[in-house]
Amino acid sequence: MSETVKQGAHKSYLEETGGRKGIFKWILSTDHKRIGLLYLYSIMTWFVIGVALGIMMKLELIAPGKTIMGAQAYNATFTVHGVIMIFLIVIPGLPAVFGNFLLPIQIGAKDVAFPKLNLFSWYIYVAGSILVVASLFAGGGPPDTGWTFYAPYSFKTGTNMLPAVVGAFVLGFSSILTGLNFLVTIHRLRAPGMTFMKMPVFPWTLYGTAWIQLLATPIVGITLLMVLGERIFNIGFFDPAKGGDPILYQHLFWIYSHPAVYIMILPAMGAISEIIPTFSRKTIFGYRFIVISTLAIAFVGYFVWGHHMFTSGMSGTALFTFSILTFIVAIPSAIKVFNWVATMHQGSILLKTPFMWAASFIFVFLIGGLTGLVLGALATNVHVHDTAFVVGHFHFIVFGGTGFAFFGAVHYWFPKIYGRMYDESWAKTGWLIFFIGYLALYGPMLYLGIKGMPRRYFDYLPEYHGPNILSSLGALVMVSGFLIILINLIRSARHGEKAEANPWGGTNLEWQISSPPSLENFDEIPTIDKATYKYD
């Protein structure tokens, strides 16, 4: 960015052990970069479990009738799959991994505002995730309520709902503390000269995300606490037999869980907004509008939760309000998409793996977002609510959105994190196989939903067989792509070629320091005098 940033002659953060040995140099370090990697590794561990559960479901659904598991096992599988994927993986995913690693660097700081709290958040995350995973194995059998824990079923089932709920509650704390840390960091630790409007988009999206984490998570916290109160003390908040209202439970649950979907997507959008300008060698188009739309999504996204409950018998007034707000919140997403494509215009595009992920992100995000519009309209929602169409929608957008951005981000910042390059041709092969499998896996779900196949069905009528076969085969193709990608990354982290400080020609601060960065990131805090993404 400017000449004030010097390449340090220090040891890199990976070599700097702080005098600790073995695993302790990881789990006792308060360096934001190491904590980011701690998250990466723990998330990846759970991710493998989540993927395995997903594949098991697809195998079960390959033919009508029982194939590899019974109804109880299937119910537990999608519940734990959903809980792991949502609470353990995509919510902490990008903010905790890349946010931790990059936020301080990108705003020119040495660390986050509260480094110890940061490490503490990771411990909480691990505790919560262990509780969730333990629910799989402990006493009464894995929970079988769906990740939404809808009352009153969740009070009646005899399965291990408690550990899963407590786990989710604890994870919420981790999320809140991370958000809090980031907010203070962004407000207080920006380098001199870096005004808010000179900040890159990724920190901006983290900023929006952090507010949602801070303000929405407590609601699910208290809801889960009420569920605990209900199960332990029989209070009766949501039990119709005692006058409680199960619909109120849904309100409270979605007041958090809808904004949560924007926790998942905003940082993903941020990562895409980093990748596209870098590989197009071009300033991001409409920076100001991308920033404003980020805040708009975070803000309006808070008020649309009711679109998950259109058939629950809400009042017409509420339906009207929620439906129209849902459509409004789609606009800022659209603005972003248009700006990304406009950034490519007259650029000088280098087709490297991160860019491939970013471009395919736009495609799958469009499908996910546009199917969201079908869901947001009342008439069509009534038809496809709780069918495979919804499952298609959210896999397209959660996993297509967040997942693709995650892979893009991994490849993009890989040289910075490890100081080594991944193997380009394997990475591209993996991407291609993954992408094809992906479309085959989730495309048919949309079709099945329109045909009326309900979700959370362990068995289905024969008329739905065809598309389900395609979908199951797609899952297998995709997983092979995933394995190629994963193996390539793991291998390259150790044996890849040495990377330069700025292999892609990026302009933001993280590219001005050595790869991997030194412990303190900067020898001297830089002074910023230019807008972000400036090429000339």
Added chain:
Amino acid sequence: MAEEKHHIISYQKLLGVLGILIVLTLLSVAITEIELSRWATIAALLIAGIKSTFVLLIFMHLRFDQRIFRVMVGLIIALVLVVIFITMLDFMFR
């Protein structure tokens, strides 16, 4: 940091606010005791609102802090109110 200049709030002021708060509390009890029907609740909540404003501004120093804090607190309170309002849109028009 250089920008910090701490405002010291005098004991008199704090005690004065405490006095007001106690009077308001008794007032709200009195109002609801003499039964003003539906308005009693609204009045009690209004008084609670005034009381909390005092606590926020004086006890919690908002009046003397950077503007950003006031803005944040205002927005958060508005957010909670809007969320309650939207939820009630469902229940009131069922």
Added chain:
Amino acid sequence: MSQVHRDDIGSKMGMWLFIFTELLLFGGLFITYAVYRYLHPEAFHLASQELDVPIGTINTIILLISSATIAMSVTAIQQKKKKLSLGLIAATIILAAVFLVNKYFEWGAKFDHGIFPGSEYLDQLGYGDVLFFGLYFFMTGLHAFHIIIGMVVLGFMYVYVKNDRLTHDNFQLLENGGLYWHLVDLIWIFLFPLFYLIA
């Protein structure tokens, strides 16, 4: 962290953000309260008469005073009056304890009447009462839990001031502890009319 530059405003901001999460935590309960109160207005009205307004009023005043004492202790430390500051912190903690003792007797009386979550007596009374007392115990219970946390926090502040870890030019932690305490007060300011005063 000691070698890093101290950032009092950052630390205060962290505290405020934390307070926001607490507000929303209770916000979820206020939503629940609003809905059930709307659905069962008469029952809420009648059930609230079971609550003891004098005790509630006294407790409210106790909390208000404690809020004032902790605010004054911040003033005191800024004026380098360490003794006074310590005394005021101690007073706050004692007032908090008195609040809890009152609460204990209040809850105890309810239990003696057979009013507690899941009790049969309550089940007979009907939906509105179950929900009212469910919320009452849950919200005041959670509030009491916050009081206990607040007492622990203030206990630490007492020790810190005593050891001169907190001084007239480095008292942000005490102010943060105070902020937390005011939050507890703030929530009670709303709980009190919502439960005791809906005659």
Added chain:
Amino acid sequence: MYDISPENASNFVAGVDLAFVIILGVSVFFLVAITGVMIYFIRKYRRDKHPKAIQNEGSLKLELIWTIIPLLLVLVMFYFGWMGWKPMKTPPEDAMKVTAIARMWNFKFEYENGKLTDSLYVPVNQPVVLDLKALDVLHSLYIPAFRVKEDMVPGNIKQMWFIPGQVGSYDLFCTEYCGLDHSYMYTGVRVMAEEEFAEWMKDTTATAPAVDESMTPAQQGFEILKSNGCNACHSSDGSKLVGPSYRGIWGETQEVTTAGEKREITVDEEYIRRSIYDPNADIVDGFNKGLMLSYEGLVTEEEIDLIIEYIKSLDE
């Protein structure tokens, strides 16, 4: 657009499908257009062809265009969504009433003359209102061909209505996850011609479960269990499902919890009857309260005698 049923299967199909076609049309257009433009840019501005990028900070005019046009489009989508949904809200006065009762994991339909069936029978071209009643947990009644769906919430009776437009049979699913056999909680809708329906409706005898006098009492008992959906939770082979198995309980002592206190009881006729009419009075150890609901009024005393015969027969 999609052919899961005749277009006039119900009066809502047209409105819903119109919304669908409009939203999907706009969506496909944007999907193809944006992807197309993107691919075009990627090819045209590849680095080897276009080595130096031309910088461009943005353009207010473009931003406004691509804010306002989508905004108008989504308002159009909203409008059609709302219009398609609005008629679903208020059933006409003169509609035929049927009560739909959901419990884990079957539906029952009760007609005004007391007739009770497992699948829904309705006359063509006549408005039908369903009173939706859930006994235990959330369920949801979904008839894809009719484009209708509404959650069934315990403690809260809601309504759903439609006018079937064409004679035929359609699927009816439970779409709100409700536990173990959620995926088997489906049945059908039979839309009949008016006269046929009137004929069917008159015949209240055929609804009683097909208890065949020629069967042994135990066999009859089993038929009753089947027709009431008991076997979803209880097995006859000793394996534990949601509830205890019928096998191996007759005459045995069992640990139960009664009003919060543990005690031992012997399984006899009296106990079985109570288990069916007031299942939550004694909770068998290792099982949960509130799952089984009373079958009072659904299973008669005589039927219980037959069930008992069946349970006895398992341990002979």
